[in-house]
Amino acid sequence: MRLQKSTEFALYAVLELAAEPERQMSTADIAVRYGISAHHLAKVMRRLVRAGLIQSVRGVGGGYRFCGNVRRVTLWDVMELFEPDFQGADDDEAVIGTPISRALDNVRAEIDDLTRATMQSITLNSLLKFAPKEAVTEQLSRLQAEGV
Amino acid sequence: MSGTATIFRDAVSGDLETVIRLDEIHTGLAKPDYWREMFQAYVAEEHFGRYFLIAETSNQIAGFIVGEIRTWEFGSPPCGWVFAVNVSPDCREGGIGSGLLDAVCSRFRDCGVSTVRTMVSRNDGLNLSFFRSQGMTAGPYMELEKSLERG
Numbered sequence: 001m002r003l004q005k006s007t008e009f010a011l012y013a014v015l016e017l018a019a020e021p022e023r024q025m026s027t028a029d030i031a032v033r034y035g036i037s038a039h040h041l042a043k044v045m046r047r048l049v050r051a052g053l054i055q056s057v058r059g060v061g062g063g064y065r066f067c068g069n070v071r072r073v074t075l076w077d078v079m080e081l082f083e084p085d086f087q088g089a090d091d092d093e094a095v096i097g098t099p100i101s102r103a104l105d106n107v108r109a110e111i112d113d114l115t116r117a118t119m120q121s122i123t124l125n126s127l128l129k130f131a132p133k134e135a136v137t138e139q140l141s142r143l144q145a146e147g148v
Numbered sequence: 149m150s151g152t153a154t155i156f157r158d159a160v161s162g163d164l165e166t167v168i169r170l171d172e173i174h175t176g177l178a179k180p181d182y183w184r185e186m187f188q189a190y191v192a193e194e195h196f197g198r199y200f201l202i203a204e205t206s207n208q209i210a211g212f213i214v215g216e217i218r219t220w221e222f223g224s225p226p227c228g229w230v231f232a233v234n235v236s237p238d239c240r241e242g243g244i245g246s247g248l249l250d251a252v253c254s255r256f257r258d259c260g261v262s263t264v265r266t267m268v269s270r271n272d273g274l275n276l277s278f279f280r281s282q283g284m285t286a287g288p289y290m291e292l293e294k295s296l297e298r299g
Binding site for chain 2: 117120122126
């Protein structure tokens with residue numbers, strides 16, 4: 001499955017921030033870490049703020065901080081903000097419905113259903129728990145301290 | 149319930165009514181006949197690789213899990229299957245589900261099995277998220293079906 005660039009950037013940003021909820025990171029920091037466009041990421045960050053997943057922190061050392069519930073927010077919660085057409089809506093170039101086009105639509109719907117169920121089942125916490133240690137050591141220590 | 153020791157033990161016939169009730173709470177459907185048959189096959193009779201485990205906290209049943217080792221089913225080498233897992237709503241988010249899964253996986257491991265598998269409805273977000281949080285991912289098999297209704 002190919003995600004929109006904005007979705008990918010949003011997932012990087014949200015997961016990076018959720019790994020250490022106390023930490024603030026600037027758009028530039030995240031962009032450098034993942035080798036992505038800071039300009040594009042800035043737009044994504046504004047959307048994430050509006051959705052209430054992250055908050056911007058002003059002042060020296062300001063940036064962004066995760067403000068959701070790492071055990072409740074799923075990959076789908078992030079994805080659906082940037083993939084408005086994913087719900088299986090007809091394309092603009094939809095042709096007249098024929099048995100073949102309808103059969104292909106069914107296959108696409110099947111794949112979309114699987115994708116949605118998969119993304120809805122993975123919380124940020126679950127993904128971070130099984131991600132390589134490098135970026136998530138502190139997150140794991142915190143969760144262990146909380147007895148999760 | 150956090151801070152209270154939980155024990156994981158084999159089910160006994162006296163657990164049946166609580167299991168039926170816990171399942172009904174989760175699924176909204178009472179299935180006494182089904183669970184009676186499950187107790188007969190998994191609790192009353194002894195079969196290699198079949199496990200019906202209970203989590204007990206403060207002398208109360210906090211949850212249960214049912215699993216079995218199946219061999220060459222769907223062409224798969226021996227593998228542990230988890231058919232049902234259920235934690236009482238009062239006891240959730242306290243590690244009971246993880247403990248139950250660890251307990252049945254430990255039994256599977258003792259039987260020489262190195263893979264555990266389950267099947268969950270796409271609409272069952274609670275259980276899907278639970279198994280994901282335990283590190284389970286999509287496996288190499290796909291479930292397929294078709295309607296047998298006429299017309």
